[in-house]
Amino acid sequence: MKTVRGDLLELAAQGHFDAIVHGCNCQCQMGKGIALSIKRRFPQAYRADLGTAKGDRIKLGTYSQVRVSENGRSFVVVNAYTQWHWRGEGVLADYDAIGRAMRAIAREFHGLRIGYPLIGAGLAGGDWNTIAAIIDDALAGEDHTLVEFTS
Template sequence: MTGITYVRGDATAPQGKGVKVIAHVCNDLGGWGKGFVVAISRRWPEPEAAYRRWHRERARNDFGLGAVQFVQVGRYVWVANMVGQRGMRTGGKGVPPVRYEAIDVALGAVADKAVELGGSVHMPRIGCGLAGGTWSRVEPLIEARLAARGVPVTVYDHGA
């Protein structure tokens, strides 16, 4: 029995009542412009601006693999920019940019925030798009870090 609900829909329009945290994976290069982040930027400018500022000022903050930046975009909606991929391209040895360990650490911080806010977490299949990860490796991280703590999680598969 999984503690994750799967729905068809848009993770930038999270379903349900109460506080919602939208979690997604970013790279460690400061790049924002492909994949799920495009949908986020279409809806709210703040997460992209905050991420770019966070990267630009990284010498003075915690920006890096495993770090999370929380950006409030509405009274009940937060976006969690999770740094969970090294670079943007598959490496010379066929290693994709996804970093499962970083996603795991970041999900721990997302769980803490969701518990603090009394909220739920919403996401696409994080780390499995441009980052090149596999859901069979990501799903157990979500179950261990979020569902095991009683945090409701909804994963959105885009499409009809």
């Protein structure tokens, strides 16, 4: 896993990534964190989320996606369903769902440049060391980069 500091959405718009992945809940709510930033900047990604069944646990470990363009560059925004709900106490991140989603992303986006934030370790309360190991295993051999947010 490569790590850079910056703004994932800006880096994608500058052409650094072919796909960006963020964690979503299964409730079709992109109301906080990077999901809200994506919803505002790339509303078509939110529409892709709304095209899935709200509250369906079967979504865990899957994803929706949409190709967006900005600054003459095109990339895919991937809404990975890594937690069932945004409400609740404790760890809301589903480690198994993160692994399943990232393995599927590795297959579909094989050979492409993939960027992501601290999936599951922010508002979802997951342990980043655990999640990083899951992502490293799932994306082994792929060009993938953690973008630690700085404004």
